[in-house]
Amino acid sequence: MDSLSNRQMQILQAIILNYLETAEPVGSRTISRRSPLGLSSATIRNEMADLEELGFIVQPHTSAGRIPSSKGYRLYVDSLLQSGRIPTEDETRVVSAMLRSKTRQLDALLREIGELLSVITRYPTVVTMPNMNRTKLKHLQLIPVDEHSAVLMIVTDGNVVRNHMISMDHALSQDEADMLSSVLNRNLQGLAMEEINLPVIQKLRRELGAEQQIVSSLLDAIQSTVEYANDTEMYTAGTTNILDFPEFSDVQSARAVMEVFHKKDEMLSTIRSTHPTHVAQNLRITIGKENELTAMQDCSVITTTYTVGGETRGTVSVIGPVRMDYGKVISTLGSMMTDLQRALTHDETQEERNQHEGREEKEGDG
Amino acid sequence: MDSLSNRQMQILQAIILNYLETAEPVGSRTISRRSPLGLSSATIRNEMADLEELGFIVQPHTSAGRIPSSKGYRLYVDSLLQSGRIPTEDETRVVSAMLRSKTRQLDALLREIGELLSVITRYPTVVTMPNMNRTKLKHLQLIPVDEHSAVLMIVTDGNVVRNHMISMDHALSQDEADMLSSVLNRNLQGLAMEEINLPVIQKLRRELGAEQQIVSSLLDAIQSTVEYANDTEMYTAGTTNILDFPEFSDVQSARAVMEVFHKKDEMLSTIRSTHPTHVAQNLRITIGKENELTAMQDCSVITTTYTVGGETRGTVSVIGPVRMDYGKVISTLGSMMTDLQRALTHDETQEERNQHEGREEKEGDG
DNA sequence: GTTAGCACTCAACCGTTGAGAGTGCTAACA
């Protein structure tokens, strides 16, 4: 019952493709003329009536053509993924180059990726950093800055650097700072943020006991870093692109969408959607009404994840109108993520190799 | 010729106030009824004709009321500033509290200020950090992170921290890093970014000569920090607020404006406008057509500056439709900046005092 | 100098109308 005949499938696809182009309801005659099926408009009409009854297309009003429903898009997207005949894009060669030349700081890299992706696809993009909770601490350092302040610097996996300014009542000498730093590193290095719990803090406090004043500020700073870890970092790019599409030509909806883009929590919940969306090939696709936020129900969200340090962590998403070019976005996103992931794991394995075997590098740089 | 009669002034003001409320052209009868002048609509009409000839108001079409021109707003705003009868806002007490409790890191502080300002005024805001070029270096530190990377951390006036990841071919020991750090500090501390020129770099290179490999990466990092210094940091907040106003109810103009908000260079040039705008009480106000970018010619920009370390540096701006509530924005912005400036200079003088006289503090914290 | 009155203008609104696109249904055809 749920499975369509081959012909219905083709008609549905034709409707979707046409609608993706024109953003106008598509009628039976159009399909009859444009598609290679060689059927009359009347036949198409009959099939369309069936497709409508099955919920794959809808009619805005009696005498209009049909437009795909979320269910229709869903079927289309799924078959797109399954058939695997998603073209590979040329533009993404740029990415490889970029990834090679860019700093190895994850945040800068991701920002750039988002930017580029929105330029290529002409859709808004959202990128999230790995959740700090599970990110391992690589290095900590306390640096005295002036008589009343020091910086607690934390470097995590992916070479992401975080700073915390600490105010103090008395000056901290370089030696003291170094001593404290080494205690911090001894106790915390290699731990994930979420592993820094009370016992760990207690142990730290015991070891640091001597330097009372600074210690409490220091522990505060660590504490607030840990708290901050829950607060995922997020970058958006090309948000105004969404205004290009006629479905957002009235200010009300435009405003609603733009607002979501700029509100971190709403955006994150959109991206992390728990709706039973399609997941395949590391792609999560949420289409139209499948979105929880009403403001986003005219949008589709395509999300991929990348991993740093072995565990699934951050996300890269493209957001467009429901009537978006799924094929292109999926392909661009796909190859871009492959590149990104390769770069990330390459770095890691190289690092690990080096850690274990010591010296041994100098690869030709192309 | 250019100076208006008292009555004309009052009429102009009445027109503007009415238009600020309604966003509709205002007719002679409205003024006649609403204003305390006690004049008939006919008289108002005559005066309006004169005001129009002088360019203070315009008529969208023959049988419509009048709306203020940029020149009209200008007169209004100037007299507003001159008369000094700008009310003080209560809401800004929050700021004082915030300023007191917040970290002393300028970037976080400013971000918060922009956010708050956009919530209070319901207009978009833009905040720029002090131009790094003239910002003095307070402290530098090189921190080895792992076998192949180190971080160059730079702290400037206002406790703004910048990091640069450095890749290296061989591991850097803590001792080496400390040695290098102290050379860097000895040579660069107290200098402004723009003062780090070739001779300084040469001198550095000479002193650091021994450690060939790392030195060149290090100098690169410093170089790129200096270059980056030209690139002013900027934060926007509440950009979607602009979509609330009917003057941006068509997507075209909405998109144009939103785009400017998100393009750093365009936004900066808007804020830094060289047009002979009114400057008084540390306020620069650019009204409508006075803006260079066509996309912004339906907007007015109110900019104030704050100083860190004695020199004029960063800006805080509120952007609204030309028909914005100048009085309220000016007052809110004014008192907020007073607070901010007080907090900033307080910190500084306190720091200086401490540097000169050594210990002497312990103020009650509220 | 101010006001009342009047003719005039113009955008906005509204109901009508006709064209066009598209449908569903029926009957004929292969």
Place this chain on the structure above:
DNA sequence: TGTTAGCACTCTCAACGGTTGAGTGCTAAC
């Protein structure tokens, strides 16, 4: 039984034209 041609029907949309109402400019009287 599936496909097609034909036709009546529905609905949107744009254009048209008359009406309304706000507002003006001008003139004449106060």
